[in-house]
Amino acid sequence: MLILGSCVEPYRPDVIQAPNNYLVVDGFINSNGRTNIRLSRTLNLDGANIPPGEANAQVLIEEEGGPQFRLVQGNNGNYTSQPLQLNPIRRYRLRIRTADNQEYASDFVENKITPPIDSISWKAESDGLQIYANTHDAAQKTHYYRWKFDETWEFTTPFYSVREYKNNQITDRMINVNRCWRGSNSTTILINSTAKLSQDVVSEFPIIKIPSNSVKIKYKYSxxxxxxxxxxxAYEYAETLKKNTENIGTLFDPLPTQLTGNIKCLSDPAEPVIGFVSVASEEVKRIFIKRGQLPIFWGTLDEYSYCALDSVELKDVAATFASGLVLPVNDILNEMGSTIGYTASSAECVDCRVRGTIVRPDFWE
Structure with a gap:
C-alpha cells in the first residue's frame, strides 16, 4: 500500500497555467434597437479572478459597402450603440481596434429577421414553475432560434422600520425600505432548431424552471x-459552446471541442479570437405571475430565517447605529408611553436595498 501511494503524482498540464490573453467578444448586433457588446480577455484555468473588461477600444458596426455606427464605451468592457434600425437586406459586421492598436473584425453576416413570440406559457408542475416560449415562422425561413430572459420579482424584509439613525439622532423614516424589487439575467445558452421538422414551429420550449419554494414567486414574478x-x-457555434460549458462533468458528456467563431485578428491572423457575432432583430414578450395563481400548498424558502429583533437602550444608540450595520426598527415604550429604547436588527433584515431596489420598475403592474 505504501509503494502504491508513493506512485501517485498530481497531473498539471501546461494549458492550466498558459499565459494566454486572447480577446473575447460577447454579444450580437441588434438590428432594431441598441447593440451591447462586451470585450474581455481570457485567463488561464487556475486563475481566480473575473475576466477583465477590455477598456479604451474603438468598436464599430459596419454595413457592407455602407456607413459605420460607433459604440460608446461603458463600464467593465461594455460598449453600447444608439438605437438602430438596420437595413434588413444588407449584411453587417463588427470592427474593433483595441488600445494597443490591434484590429479585429467579424465576417459580414446577413441580417436575420426574427419572427414574433407567439406566447410565453407556464405550468405549475409538482416541483416548480416551468416557463415556456412558443413561436413559429409561417415563411419557413428561420429554423434556428435563441432566447435570453430578464427576471424581476418583488420581496420584503422581515421587519418594517419606521425609524432611522440620521445626523447622529433617531428620526422618523420617510421612505419604505421594507418592500423591494430584484432581478437577474439568463446565464444558460437557450437554443432550438426546427430544421428537421416539417414546419417551422417551436412549441413549449423550456426557458426556465423555478423551484416551488423559491423566493422569486413569494409575491409577484415577471x-x-x-x-x-x-x-x-451562429446556431452551431452556440451549440458547441453549450456543450463545452454546460454539458461537462460526467463520463457520458461530450468531450470539449475547438470553438471556431467568425471573428479574426486583422493585425495578426494567427491570433485566436473567442466569439461569434450575429445580426438579428429582437422580439420580446413579458408576462406576470402572481402568488395567487400558484398552488396553495407551495411553501416559500425563508431567506431571512436568521433574522431576529434585539433591543437597544437609549444610552447605546450612537454606539449601535453609527456604523449602519444595525438599524432601528421601532420604539420601545414604557407604561407611561415614553421611549426607553428601540428594537433593532441587522441592515439586511431591515433595509431591502441591501439586496434590491425600492424603485418600482416602470413596467410593473
Whole structure:
C-alpha cells in the first residue's frame, strides 16, 4: 500500500497555467434597437479572478459597402450603440481596434429577421414553475432560434422600520425600505432548431424552471423573454459552446471541442479570437405571475430565517447605529408611553436595498 501511494503524482498540464490573453467578444448586433457588446480577455484555468473588461477600444458596426455606427464605451468592457434600425437586406459586421492598436473584425453576416413570440406559457408542475416560449415562422425561413430572459420579482424584509439613525439622532423614516424589487439575467445558452421538422414551429420550449419554494414567486414574478433568429453557423457555434460549458462533468458528456467563431485578428491572423457575432432583430414578450395563481400548498424558502429583533437602550444608540450595520426598527415604550429604547436588527433584515431596489420598475403592474 505504501509503494502504491508513493506512485501517485498530481497531473498539471501546461494549458492550466498558459499565459494566454486572447480577446473575447460577447454579444450580437441588434438590428432594431441598441447593440451591447462586451470585450474581455481570457485567463488561464487556475486563475481566480473575473475576466477583465477590455477598456479604451474603438468598436464599430459596419454595413457592407455602407456607413459605420460607433459604440460608446461603458463600464467593465461594455460598449453600447444608439438605437438602430438596420437595413434588413444588407449584411453587417463588427470592427474593433483595441488600445494597443490591434484590429479585429467579424465576417459580414446577413441580417436575420426574427419572427414574433407567439406566447410565453407556464405550468405549475409538482416541483416548480416551468416557463415556456412558443413561436413559429409561417415563411419557413428561420429554423434556428435563441432566447435570453430578464427576471424581476418583488420581496420584503422581515421587519418594517419606521425609524432611522440620521445626523447622529433617531428620526422618523420617510421612505419604505421594507418592500423591494430584484432581478437577474439568463446565464444558460437557450437554443432550438426546427430544421428537421416539417414546419417551422417551436412549441413549449423550456426557458426556465423555478423551484416551488423559491423566493422569486413569494409575491409577484415577471419574466421578459427575448427571442432571436440565428444563422445555421451562429446556431452551431452556440451549440458547441453549450456543450463545452454546460454539458461537462460526467463520463457520458461530450468531450470539449475547438470553438471556431467568425471573428479574426486583422493585425495578426494567427491570433485566436473567442466569439461569434450575429445580426438579428429582437422580439420580446413579458408576462406576470402572481402568488395567487400558484398552488396553495407551495411553501416559500425563508431567506431571512436568521433574522431576529434585539433591543437597544437609549444610552447605546450612537454606539449601535453609527456604523449602519444595525438599524432601528421601532420604539420601545414604557407604561407611561415614553421611549426607553428601540428594537433593532441587522441592515439586511431591515433595509431591502441591501439586496434590491425600492424603485418600482416602470413596467410593473
Amino acid at each position: 419574466i421578459l423573454v427575448k427571442q432571436y433568429a440565428q444563422t445555421k453557423e
